[in-house]
Amino acid sequence: MEIAIEVIDLHKSFGEYKVHKGINLKIVKNAITYIIGPSGTGKSVLLKQIMGLLKPDKGKVIVLGEDLSTLNKKELLNIRKKFGMLFQNAALFDSMNVYENVAFPLREHTKLREKEIRKIVLEKLRLVGLTNVEYKMPSELSGGMRKRVGLARAIALEPEIILYDEPTTGLDPIMTDVVDNLIYETQKKLNITSIVISHDIESTFKIADYIAMIYDGKIVMYGTPEEFKKTDNPYVRQFLSGSKDGPIKIG
Numbered sequence: 001m002e003i004a005i006e007v008i009d010l011h012k013s014f015g016e017y018k019v020h021k022g023i024n025l026k027i028v029k030n031a032i033t034y035i036i037g038p039s040g041t042g043k044s045v046l047l048k049q050i051m052g053l054l055k056p057d058k059g060k061v062i063v064l065g066e067d068l069s070t071l072n073k074k075e076l077l078n079i080r081k082k083f084g085m086l087f088q089n090a091a092l093f094d095s096m097n098v099y100e101n102v103a104f105p106l107r108e109h110t111k112l113r114e115k116e117i118r119k120i121v122l123e124k125l126r127l128v129g130l131t132n133v134e135y136k137m138p139s140e141l142s143g144g145m146r147k148r149v150g151l152a153r154a155i156a157l158e159p160e161i162i163l164y165d166e167p168t169t170g171l172d173p174i175m176t177d178v179v180d181n182l183i184y185e186t187q188k189k190l191n192i193t194s195i196v197i198s199h200d201i202e203s204t205f206k207i208a209d210y211i212a213m214i215y216d217g218k219i220v221m222y223g224t225p226e227e228f229k230k231t232d233n234p235y236v237r238q239f240l241s242g243s244k245d246g247p248i249k250i251g
């Protein structure tokens, strides 16, 4: 099994508050890994360190064989191009139509001609199941379509790794299913490494190849959905059952 990302003994504090107290995690290449855990346990902070946007206080992150701590600014920017990112609200540019939204990273990071840009934009839109919407504005689209446009933009530069930060938070069950399928299909079609931060246990069990649960600055369990379902780890059991009683401290 090939490893795309290795996080080794990661420590990160903000002032007195220790968010990460020694995170160790291997992200399997070309698989879908879900990162779960209570609010405020540092899931987003972990993603930022994986992308090299935040520096760890101690420990290191190795992305596709490169130790981020040894890279200069230019090399870091190059590594970042290997990531696609889909945020909770899709974060589209409201003043740009769908075509321009998806073309944006290509215009920013490549010197491709319009003809080639057009080909890529239409291909990515088709891949996420959208046709004939290029000239619509984001405000004219449904939430599900906006997510698809966000995903088309995230994969425009053909990233090797795609990060989803709470992609289904705030969605109704049907939309949640649509987005889950989108994550699954995208992974299957492109065969890329996917990391998903989620609070949605049902989605996690349905889509994940591997799950890592983070609590109190550490990974309390890593395994397959089957292993999570069977475990008697009290932290995992409490989190999955959504109970206020157990070793996880609330507030």
Ligand SMILES: Nc1ncnc2c1ncn2[C@@H]1O[C@H](COP(=O)(O)OP(=O)(O)OP(=O)(O)O)[C@@H](O)[C@H]1O
Residues within 6 Å of the ligand: 014, 019, 037, 038, 039, 040, 041, 042, 043, 044, 045, 046
């Ligand atoms: N730049 C920053 N400066 C100071 N504190 C920060 C910063 N970024 C994050 N934090 C703190 O680090 C902790 C972890 O934040 P993070 O957003 O990673 O949690 P999370 O697990 O993603 O939470 P949620 O599930 O609620 O999104 C929080 O207490 C947050 O306030």
